[in-house]
Amino acid sequence: xxxxxxxxxxxxxxxxxxxxxxxxxxxxxxxxxxxxxxxxxxxxxxxxxxxxxxxxxxxxxxxxxxxxxxxxxxxxxxxxxxxxxxxxxxxxxxxxxxxxxxxxxxxxxxxxxxxxxxxxxxxxxxxxxxxxxxxxxxxxxxxxxxxxxxxxxxxxxxxxxxxxxxxxxxxxxxxxxxxxxxxxxxxxxxxxxxxxxxxxxxxxxxxxxxxxxxxxxxxxxxxxxxxxxxxxxxxxxxxxxxxxxxxxxxxxxxxxxxxxxxxxxxxxxxxxxxxxxxxxxxxxxxxxxxxxxxxxxxxxxxxxxxxxxxxxxxxxxxxxxxxxxxxxxxxxxxxxxxxxxxxxxxxxxxxxxxxxxxxxxxxxxxxxxxxxxxxxxxxxxxxxxxxxxxxxxxxxxxxxxxxxxxxxxxxxxxxxxxxxxxxxxxxxxxxxxxxxxxxxxxxxxxxxxxxxxxxxxxxxxxxxxxxxxxxxxxxxxxxxxxxxxxxx
Amino acid sequence: xxxxxxxxxxxxxxxxxxxxxxxxxxxxxxxxxxxxxxxxxxxxxxxxxxxxxxxxxxxxxxxxxxxxxxxxxxxxxxxxxxxxxxxxxxxxxxxxxxxxxxxxxxxxxxxxxxxxxxxxxxxxxxxxxxxxxxxxxxxxxxxxxxxxxxxxxxxxxxxxxxxxxxxxxxxxxxxxxxxxxxxxxxxxxxxxxxxxxxxxxxxxxxxxxxxxxxxxxx
Ligand code: SF4
Numbered sequence: 001x002x003x004x005x006x007x008x009x010x011x012x013x014x015x016x017x018x019x020x021x022x023x024x025x026x027x028x029x030x031x032x033x034x035x036x037x038x039x040x041x042x043x044x045x046x047x048x049x050x051x052x053x054x055x056x057x058x059x060x061x062x063x064x065x066x067x068x069x070x071x072x073x074x075x076x077x078x079x080x081x082x083x084x085x086x087x088x089x090x091x092x093x094x095x096x097x098x099x100x101x102x103x104x105x106x107x108x109x110x111x112x113x114x115x116x117x118x119x120x121x122x123x124x125x126x127x128x129x130x131x132x133x134x135x136x137x138x139x140x141x142x143x144x145x146x147x148x149x150x151x152x153x154x155x156x157x158x159x160x161x162x163x164x165x166x167x168x169x170x171x172x173x174x175x176x177x178x179x180x181x182x183x184x185x186x187x188x189x190x191x192x193x194x195x196x197x198x199x200x201x202x203x204x205x206x207x208x209x210x211x212x213x214x215x216x217x218x219x220x221x222x223x224x225x226x227x228x229x230x231x232x233x234x235x236x237x238x239x240x241x242x243x244x245x246x247x248x249x250x251x252x253x254x255x256x257x258x259x260x261x262x263x264x265x266x267x268x269x270x271x272x273x274x275x276x277x278x279x280x281x282x283x284x285x286x287x288x289x290x291x292x293x294x295x296x297x298x299x300x301x302x303x304x305x306x307x308x309x310x311x312x313x314x315x316x317x318x319x320x321x322x323x324x325x326x327x328x329x330x331x332x333x334x335x336x337x338x339x340x341x342x343x344x345x346x347x348x349x350x351x352x353x354x355x356x357x358x359x360x361x362x363x364x365x366x367x368x369x370x371x372x373x374x375x376x377x378x379x380x381x382x383x384x385x386x387x388x389x390x391x392x393x394x395x396x397x398x399x400x401x402x403x404x405x406x407x408x409x410x411x412x413x414x415x416x417x418x419x420x421x422x423x424x425x426x427x428x429x430x431x432x433x434x435x436x437x438x439x440x441x442x443x444x445x446x447x448x449x450x451x452x453x454x455x456x457x458x459x460x461x462x463x464x465x466x467x468x469x470x471x472x473x474x475x476x477x478x479x480x481x482x483x484x485x486x487x488x
Numbered sequence: 489x490x491x492x493x494x495x496x497x498x499x500x501x502x503x504x505x506x507x508x509x510x511x512x513x514x515x516x517x518x519x520x521x522x523x524x525x526x527x528x529x530x531x532x533x534x535x536x537x538x539x540x541x542x543x544x545x546x547x548x549x550x551x552x553x554x555x556x557x558x559x560x561x562x563x564x565x566x567x568x569x570x571x572x573x574x575x576x577x578x579x580x581x582x583x584x585x586x587x588x589x590x591x592x593x594x595x596x597x598x599x600x601x602x603x604x605x606x607x608x609x610x611x612x613x614x615x616x617x618x619x620x621x622x623x624x625x626x627x628x629x630x631x632x633x634x635x636x637x638x639x640x641x642x643x644x645x646x647x648x649x650x651x652x653x654x655x656x657x658x659x660x661x662x663x664x665x666x667x668x669x670x671x672x673x674x675x676x677x678x679x680x681x682x683x684x685x686x687x688x689x690x691x692x693x694x695x696x697x698x699x700x701x702x703x704x705x706x
Contacts, residue, residue, distance in 0.1 A: 198575075
């Protein structure tokens with residue numbers, strides 16, 4: 001068993017008691033709520049005539065079904081309007097803060113938590129969404145839960161969980177030019193498999209991880225679940241603390257009273273200094289023990305894309321698509337079906353694969369830095385005539401900040417559609433969907449068949465700059481081959 | 489602010505020691521939650537009626553014509569033991585997936601392996617997720633296909649799956665087995681009983697302000 005890791009320490013600090021099921025009861029420091037997975041849980045609570053135990057430790061947003069075009073209420077889609085109305089009633093009735101579209105703070109749940117400073121090191125964070133692992137980038141223990149567990153958290157402020165093993169994934173060396181955090185995590189999942197992390201929590205470490213900003217760390221932790229690990233984290237460091245200082249939770253009291261709205265920490269200007277020792281205390285010890293350690297050479301990673309229909313079916317851009325017969329037996333069948341669906345041949349590379357749609361969005365890659373990098377590439381270039389390209393910022397704050405820098409103009413001039421924040425084409429629950437057998441270059445996290453709204457649709461996952469390059473050329477492109485690779 | 493009402497005295501959940509019935513095989517590794525229930529059917533505020541959408545895109549083509557899929561086959565109507573292969577239920581945390589299967593009529597799933605969140609979601613509904621070796625699973629799938637009316641018995645406590653003259657040595661994860669067999673899978677009731685200890689833990693955490701912790705009810 002692991003010992004002395006951040007996971008062990010945060011677990012111990014939040015453990016209430018051992019349950020007769022053999023699980024531990026863990027206190028939940030932050031519960032994030034969105035419209036798709038919560039209504040049934042609130043419904044169950046009502047049936048049991050229970051209230052929300054810790055409303056102030058709970059925060060809601062709307063992201064999955066929210067339109068990214070016309071947002072006038074009622075929404076044109078009745079089902080979406082119903083879900084929104086239900087969420088409003090549930091959270092308002094319980095005294096839960098809600099980053100609704102009128103607040104200017106709305107966005108994808110895994111974007112708004114970190115940007116508002118709700119997400120902090122050493123917390124336990126849950127949400128009815130598997131990509132809750134994103135918040136682990138801050139050294140939090142964060143994982144997705146099902147609807148019955150949401151009910152547990154609403155009613156008791158706790159989850160019942162079994163402790164898992166810890167695998168350290170050490171990414172050594174420096175990332176090459178045009179290589180981003182997204183390429184790192186696609187490579188890791190390709191190496192360890194989509195179920196390689198089952199039973200584990202991933203601790204990401206090493207030079208390449210330390211060098212990343214918070215956005216890159218979030219992209220990596222975000223996709224832990226695609227590797228089968230329910231949670232992934234990076235130990236907090238100065239990069240983490242710098243980000244936190246810039247959030248609402250830790251603005252100094254004067255700035256807060258001037259803005260007039262967020263007063264949570266207004267009465268505690270020393271909050272940052274007071275909490276820092278706690279954050280430092282929960283970081284993994286130098287002599288910590290892991291259940292497993294895996295090393296990945298970061299300097300060898302290329303821009304990486306998927307060739308199949310799971311996020312583990314990946315190849316470096318110059319690498320051949322594998323022959324299913326060369327894969328481990330249990331992967332062959334899935335690979336054959338995937339290659340048929342994607343219409344790719346073993347031995348080819350993905351470079352030159354025609355695309356119809358470029359989607360720059362999702363909780364993996366729609367933060368300000370992602371948009372900046374893509375915009376810097378797109379500037380002065382044009383979207384290919386045959387490509388439908390869209391940018392869906394991760395949150396209203398990301399969108400506003402991007403607009404303040406003029407990024408929206410850069411994208412629009414190049415031919416991208418500039419939209420309102422939400423999950424959008426990541427899962428196709430609103431109008432943003434693939435049609436027929438369209439192929440998309442997507443900065444999101446899942447390439448499952450049907451994921452982007454059309455069951456014949458084809459998704460190629462890649463980094464935001466690779467999406468930008470594909471939008472411009474109309475095919476999967478090695479961004480390093482284009483002149484002036486921009487890094488921000 | 490409403491004060492929480494914990495239901496410490498609530499009756500424990502039903503004990504799930506055995507599941508018996510006819511089987512239905514769904515073959516293939518890595519069957520993800522988007523396949524089990526496509527996202528477009530999740531635009532609902534209750535789980536009622538989700539059963540009919542199980543595996544929808546695998547069962548119907550664009551014109552809503554039926555495709556080959558066990559869930560369309562007459563011979564498996566009424567089956568309640570689903571037999572699957574490896575990494576079943578990977579992908580999202582949507583409880584809609586096991587809810588859809590349950591509402592279709594599934595009471596237990598037997599397979600080579602399951603995604604963790606999926607298995608946890610099943611447990612919360614009292615649905616065992618039982619694992620066995622690849623060879624045993626494939627043999628069971630073949631058997632069920634040839635004998636759709638034959639009974640398959642899952643003994644959760646003894647960790648066996650029995651059909652015809654064959655008994656498979658299966659595994660039910662420890663915590664899951666205990667929870668099902670002892671009827672303690674209703675974790676809301678279990679944890680609600682510890683409200684005092686929860687407040688104590690919350691108070692010990694430097695990031696939780698005192699005003700966020702509900703008052704003792706005593
Ligand atoms: S952006 Fe995609 S992965 Fe992220 S929360 Fe939304 S639907 Fe889920």
